Amino acid sequence: MTQQVIFHVPSDISLTLAMQALPLAERRLLPAEQGPAFVGSNALTRTAWPLTKASPVLRQAKVPFRCHAPGITLDKLTELLAGWAWSELGWRQADTFDIWFESAPDKAQYLERAEHLGLELMPGPFPSLAEPGLLIMDMDSTAIEGECIDDIAELAGCGQAVAEVTARAMRGELDFAQSLTERVAKLAATPTEVLEKVAENIRYTPGIEGLVKRLQEAGWQTALVSGGFTFFAHRVQEHLGLDWAEANVLEIVDGKLSGKVLGTIVDAAFKKTMLMRLRDQAGLPPGQVIALGDGANDLLMLGAAGLGVAYHGKPKVRQQAGGAIVSLDMQALQAMLEPVSG
Template sequence: MKLITPPEGSRHQSAALISMLDVHHTVRFEPADRQWYACEASSQDQAILTLFCQSLTVAQCEAVIDGLNDYLCVGGLSAHPLSGRYGETVLRAPVLYKQRQGLAARCSQLSTALGVELGVQDTQPALAQPGVLVMDMDSTVIQIECIDEIAKLAGLGEQVSQVTEKAMRGELDFAQSLISRVACLQGVEQAQLAQIRDQIPLMPGISVLIGELKRHGWRIALASGGFTFFANYLQSRLGLDRAYANELEVVDGTLTGKVAGDIVDADTKAAVVSAMAEEYQVARGQTVALGDGANDLVMMRQAGLGVACHGKPVVNEKADVAIRFSGLHGLLYFLR
């Protein structure tokens, strides 16, 4: 084990320090005036802290430890096996809880203030073991809300996007808000949807995430409150196992303003997590749900790990961990 004690006021890049070690070594930040990794606690209070960003500094590491001092007793920070592979320095540490109340809010505050990704988990799914990932589509796998883009074709983009935003924050019933928004799409030619599909901007890191998981035998699905026209296309483009979404009713090549069949809502998304875990004989602890809106919270609770992706405040607060700044490949760092 290599012990590193940065001098007072040090602002060296920890990435440079990590480069001197292989992933089996431990980097300890041990200010002389604080024994922050000494703590008495029972085994059920043990957890894992994960910290990452590009160009992670010693100052940021120390600020995280200082900021969590009232909640956690932290052990040595070690490099995650994927640290550096995709551009971020990724550190993790065994931690012992002093208390949990307010911990999620404190992690959120530190993450935002320091510009780092930060999460504390009781358990972590294993990357090397087969698992299931169920992802939201709009504003998660892709950078747009497809319904808002269709509404622009009908000249109602701003009106619909305001309703979408409220629904994603959990301020409106999702199913009812979807019905009212789809009604605004009446008269749009189905052929026009191809303009949106052919220019869909993927969320950064999605290809890395999918590629890494598939190499380890994971099954991956979309479960979206959006539409099959786009979800089926993404299933094919990204090589996903399943895609579930709402179907827009079309008559004579024109949208009628109605949804055909049952609505894919929060409960449907949660059912997808359970069904895929059963189909592929995957334990709950190896299931992950990823999303940004309030309608994703039910599937996050159903999964072993719920991950917010550039989420609305309520989602960041209630998810197990949150990705606020990095690409979707950041989810990999919350796996062991």
């Protein structure tokens, strides 16, 4: 078998621009002793780049990853891949590409590098937008910015006490149901006008509206399952046009919170059960389900999805979830789901 001749190009060249200068079949990189290199071709020699012949490193392509790296240059790509047993890189579209590894890199290390370099890297396989699917997501700090219960507490004058409990619960240090009951009790006698004010100031996570719209256009079902409250979840559902929304119900008596939650508490087990129910009733394979969350109470749901993504999650969550967004926003996930550009 004839070994391919490969070449280095100047390391300050944008990876995307370099790929777009080549025919589709040639938009790939192979490992060399001095970093990523292009396969020699007529198209490559017709560019104005100075080419340096490289010494190839032969490895098997076993473990697929996907990367979204806006504006990344070849030298930054070399920094990302340094010391890892990668075997091939293939361009998909815009700033997104697939990387195959002979063996998967250490998770803590690749998340640290992704955060340092301002990009996203996560393992596959990824679902297909050409097939039906399901997106199910948490609300607070995932679909929207911030935690509604903390915002209520701040306006009610007990912000610090509630925020401390929220943070511990999201890190997995407290039982979620117990912590929720404790936090809601502190909100007793808070007028509903406070809830209205919080609802008026909901800020959607950057990129979430585009991601949801793109999946809906592809025929996907969309759902929200939140350990927060229906008072806000139903408004988010309406704004995003979601098919389902489940959350906890605050008891309101005479226009004020009673300090109690009605009915079944939406905890980690509830979230996983809802994912499985929606998946099964739609007849979807697990690989066509995406779950998004940030807290410890999302881990069971993330684990049950074909692609479970921790969105700027707590350290425990992003380490245990299949994928993680650590640097950018939901636009990065949308880009990673898009098909290969023709």
